[in-house]
Amino acid sequence: xxxxxxxxxxxxxxxxxxxxxxxxxxxxxxxxxxxxxxxxxxxxxxxxxxxxxxxxxxxxxxxxxxxxxxxxxxxxxxxxxxxxxxxxxxxxxxxxxxxxxxxxxxxxxxxxxxxxx
Numbered sequence: 464x465x466x467x468x469x470x471x472x473x474x475x476x477x478x479x480x481x482x483x484x485x486x487x488x489x490x491x492x493x494x495x496x497x498x499x500x501x502x503x504x505x506x507x508x509x510x511x512x513x514x515x516x517x518x519x520x521x522x523x524x525x526x527x528x529x530x531x532x533x534x535x536x537x538x539x540x541x542x543x544x545x546x547x548x549x550x551x552x553x554x555x556x557x558x559x560x561x562x563x564x565x566x567x568x569x570x571x572x573x574x575x576x577x578x579x580x
Contacts, residue, residue, distance in 0.1 A: 473508055477516035485525060485540050486548065492541060496526065496534040523547065 467473055484490040499517065503510040517534055520526035525540035537543075564571060 474512045474515040474519070477502065477506065477508070477513060478519050481516065481520060482525070482544055482548075485536055486544050488541065490536055492536050492538050494536050495532070496536065498533055 467476060481490075481496065490496065496517075497505075499510050499513045502508075502513045506513075517526060517528075521528060521534075523543065525537055525543050526534050527537045528534055564574070
């Protein structure tokens with residue numbers, strides 16, 4: 464049922480899904496996240512994989528672990544993620560996209576005009 468991208472570790476894909484919930488404000492700051500066991504069962508993955516995904520979000524400061532209660536979206540998580548993802552885009556993705564635009568001899572202003580239609 465779940466289709467995993469074989470070029471990326473599953474914990475990264477789970478982390479990306481949780482990040483999307485926070486960025487899209489589907490899950491709000493202060494809100495509880497599903498338990499490790501629940502996600503592992505729902506996605507048919509090892510609980511350690513889910514734990515690794517959550518731990519990476521804790522290290523980023525967007526998820527907090529509350530002893531005996533579970534994982535929660537940290538206050539300020541949306542802003543932290545937005546800044547993190549913008550920086551990642553500008554340093555990792557934009558240079559590649561810009562190079563491709565130049566290689567294809569595309570006009571950025573014309574591309575932006577097309578997008579606005």
